[in-house]
Amino acid sequence: MAIKKQDYPSNIFNRELSQAEYDHLIDSDDDLDDSYKESGLEQLRRQWQLIKLIPPYQRPKTTATLADHIGNSKDPSFLRKIQRDITQLKKVIGDDLLVKRRGRSEEMEGYQESSAHVKQKIIKGRSISKMNRGNPMEISWGKSGPPIKAANLSHSETIAFGVLKQIGVDWMPDTMQEALKPYFNEAFEEAALQVENNRGVSSKKSASMTKKWLNKIRYLPSRDIVLITPKLSPQVEFNVLEALLNEFLLEIDYTNSAGMNAQGIIISPHALVRRGSRTYLFAKRRGSDGVKPYLMSRIKSAKITIGQFDLDKNFNLEERLKKGIARPDLHTPIELYGELIDLKFWANKETGFWLKETPLSNNQTVTDTYHNDGFIISASVHMMEELIWWLRSMGPNIKILGPKFLVTRVKLDLAKVNQLY
Numbered sequence: 001m002a003i004k005k006q007d008y009p010s011n012i013f014n015r016e017l018s019q020a021e022y023d024h025l026i027d028s029d030d031d032l033d034d035s036y037k038e039s040g041l042e043q044l045r046r047q048w049q050l051i052k053l054i055p056p057y058q059r060p061k062t063t064a065t066l067a068d069h070i071g072n073s074k075d076p077s078f079l080r081k082i083q084r085d086i087t088q089l090k091k092v093i094g095d096d097l098l099v100k101r102r103g104r105s106e107e108m109e110g111y112q113e114s115s116a117h118v119k120q121k122i123i124k125g126r127s128i129s130k131m132n133r134g135n136p137m138e139i140s141w142g143k144s145g146p147p148i149k150a151a152n153l154s155h156s157e158t159i160a161f162g163v164l165k166q167i168g169v170d171w172m173p174d175t176m177q178e179a180l181k182p183y184f185n186e187a188f189e190e191a192a193l194q195v196e197n198n199r200g201v202s203s204k205k206s207a208s209m210t211k212k213w214l215n216k217i218r219y220l221p222s223r224d225i226v227l228i229t230p231k232l233s234p235q236v237e238f239n240v241l242e243a244l245l246n247e248f249l250l251e252i253d254y255t256n257s258a259g260m261n262a263q264g265i266i267i268s269p270h271a272l273v274r275r276g277s278r279t280y281l282f283a284k285r286r287g288s289d290g291v292k293p294y295l296m297s298r299i300k301s302a303k304i305t306i307g308q309f310d311l312d313k314n315f316n317l318e319e320r321l322k323k324g325i326a327r328p329d330l331h332t333p334i335e336l337y338g339e340l341i342d343l344k345f346w347a348n349k350e351t352g353f354w355l356k357e358t359p360l361s362n363n364q365t366v367t368d369t370y371h372n373d374g375f376i377i378s379a380s381v382h383m384m385e386e387l388i389w390w391l392r393s394m395g396p397n398i399k400i401l402g403p404k405f406l407v408t409r410v411k412l413d414l415a416k417v418n419q420l421y
Contacts, residue, residue: 043081043085046070046081046082046085047085047088047089049069049070050066050070050082050085050086050089051089051146053066053069053070054066054097054139054140054141054146055139055140055141056140056141056145057098057140057141057142057143057145058140059140060098060100060138060139060140061138061139061140062136062137062138062139063079063082063083063086063136063137063139064079064136066082066086066139067079067082070082083137086099086137086139093147095142096141096142096144096145096146096147097139097141097142098138098139098140098141098142099137099138099139100137100138101136101137101138145182146182157187158187158190158191158194159187159191160187161180161183161184161186161187162184162187162188162191162213162214162217163217164180164184165180165184165187165214166214166217167217170229171274172274173232173237173241173272173279174232174234174237175234175237175238175241176241188207188210188211188214191210191213192206192207192209192210193206195209195210226277227276227277227278228277229277229278230277230278230297231297232279232296232297233299233300233301233302235301235302236296236299236300236301236302237296239302239303239304240269240272240281240296240299240302241272242304243269243302243304244269244270244271244272247268247309247311248269248304248305248309249266249267249268249304249305249306249307249308249309249310250266250267250268250269250283250302250303250304250305251264251265251266251302251303251304251305252265252267252294252299252300252301252302253265253299253300253301253302254294254298254299254300255298255300256298257298261300265285265286266285266286266305266307267281267283267284267285267286267294268283268284268286268309268310268311268312269281269282269283270282270283270284270291270311270312270315270317271291271315271317271320272296273293273317273321273325275325278295278296278297279295279296279297280293280294280295280296280325281293281294281295281296281299282294282315282317282320284310284312284315286310290312290314290315291312291315291320293325319338320338322338322382322384323337323338323382323383323384324337324382324384324385324386324387325386326384326385326386326389327385328385329385329388329409331408331409331412332383332385332388332405332409333405336383336405337383337384337385338382338383338384339382339383340380340381340382340383341380341381341382341383341403341406342378342379342380342402342403343360343378343379343380343381343387343400343402343403343406344376344377344378344400344401344402344403345376345377345391345398345399345400345401346369346374346375346376346377346398346399346401347374347375347377347394347397347398348373348374348397348398349373349374349375350397351374351394351397351398352366352374352375352377355375355377359379360377360379360381361379361380361381363379363380364377364378364379365377365378365379376401388406388409388410388413391406391410392410392413392414
């Protein structure tokens with residue numbers, strides 16, 4: 001039965017609510033009168049939106065912030081609905097949903113307000129009290145994450161996440177891999193359900209068929225030798241990603257390639273790049289010019305610190321990557337790094353056919369030499385140290401014809417190789 005104003009003594013608006021009156025207002029799905037009623041579908045839709053908006057562990061949001069994503073937190077009646085929704089969700093979900101007052105360490109089993117507070121917001125319809133503004137509710141998922149899946153995958157999404165899992169996400173930071181696990185699990189379950197519906201088989205059989213499907217998909221890297229990815233600190237990884245998103249300063253302890261450790265370096269992170277098994281953080285160090293790469297596995301600690309972010313307006317990630325990540329060699333003019341060069345070389349038949357299928361550039365040309373059992377290949381490529389590595393790795397399968405500085409450089413490197421043998 002809906003609560004009517006006449007059901008209460010006339011002085012209810014001028015006194016504290018009794019505990020029974022308070023409990024009825026908080027725990028009942030009814031409100032003071034019909035003007036506060038809403039359809040069950042409207043409430044369900046709002047609570048579903050809340051579930052999708054609840055942030056992860058240790059990154060709580062206030063009730064007002066969540067309310068602003070859905071409606072208007074400045075509307076006392078709407079904010080109250082959000083608070084009631086959180087209370088109901090807490091009762092259903094339990095410890096997986098953390099609800100607490102800002103500044104308190106204990107978790108609240110359910111949101112409770114004083115009777116005066118309830119009367120102020122529900123009965124009189126006034127603005128949020130000073131107490132609530134100064135000490136608002138904060139909501140987040142618990143350590144184990146959301147127990148409710150807030151996404152129903154479509155058929156194409158199911159296949160996409162299944163394939164993504166199989167081709168691998170090792171190139172992603174660990175925190176991102178962890179975040180994708182629920183979607184991978186849901187993709188498996190959804191695929192199994194689709195097989196069950198489409199083939200008319202048992203759930204056990206459909207799960208087996210789905211696993212078999214995933215095992216049919218593999219990803220192999222290029223011809224490069226696969227190196228073991230160095231372990232990264234999850235906390236370092238998390239703080240780096242947080243700093244990149246918000247343009248925060250980081251204070252890091254870093255060990256260089258010579259094993260020398262530098263502590264308390266203040267950097268402004270600009271970009272994160274994964275190449276093969278190594279991840280690089282491009283950042284500008286306080287007091288230095290330009291952005292340089294820091295190997296993530298050498299960052300022993302990283303914490304967000306206060307200060308002015310030093311944005312390098314001249315930094316362009318795409319242009320920087322054209323120069324490669326490896327340090328320029330002293331035997332190659334430094335001004336050439338990142339520049340387009342006209343690479344020309346002879347390649348044997350096997351290598352030539354391979355490069356026809358996977359060209360070095362859009363303007364690559366392949367000319368059959370006929371008399372020399374191979375091809376002349378020309379392509380415009382960016383000069384970087386990694387290009388030298390690739391050319392050297394081709395060994396007797398190619399012979400560099402130009403440009404001249406590249407011929408000289410590779411000859412010098414191969415002479416050093418000969419001395420080793």
